[in-house]
Amino acid sequence: MKADESREGIEALLSKLAADATSSGYFLNPDAAFTRDLAAGLAANLRRYGYPSCPCRLASGEIDKDRDIVCPCDYRDPDLADYGACYCALYVSEAAAKDPGRIAPVPERRDAGQSSQPPQPLNPPPAAGRQPAARSGASYPVWRCRVCGYLCARENPPEVCPICKVKKDRFERFGGLVPAVP
């Protein structure tokens, strides 16, 4: 992805976001002017930082501190589940896409000190007495798509299976909790 903040560049980014959203069961905010402004913010961040971090959050400019807020951010799906919109309201739930009036400010889910704490590596070396950070130390249930067998470890199943596109209600709990950090 390269930064292109021309009108054509923003429109192209918007088309790509919309196509990606549609193909994976997500919805963009139906307010075209609002969504275009967000796309412009993403393009500006791509130019400034080299990655499209969330336009509604302050990035540090260091990818290791900002990885969780690169769009789509780590918090999008839980915010969609709880508030019907992501933090910026670029992504909205199907219900909110049909009734945008219900889109309201989403409280910040990211830890206040997050930006100064690099996320834990995926497979950190074992360290005696190490206390994992709250976010990385959480355990997640595993959800299985009964249709195609897709597995994911997260608080709730996705709205739509990213593989076979069936709805959330086709998922079942699978096995026990999976710790995020082994």
Added chain:
Amino acid sequence: MQRIEGSDHGPVKLFTLSTCVWCKKTKELLKEMDVGYEYVDVDLLEGEERERTMQALRAVNPHCSFPSLVVNGQCIVGYQEAKIREVLQRP
């Protein structure tokens, strides 16, 4: 801090990001309400100036999220239109 002229509601300060659409909506609302205020786009600051501004923001909103609107020491976090209108209503 940039000054936007408008009617006097006492000190009104707005912490924003230049890329944030909710911040933009807040600025538009204040303009529509003809409120004089000061704002700062924190993402456009660098180094010590950014750190100093973030300290001031942290004091009123520990989450350091945007927009943060400070009216008479009270901080309204996010584009809460009804609340902003209520707090800035003329006495």
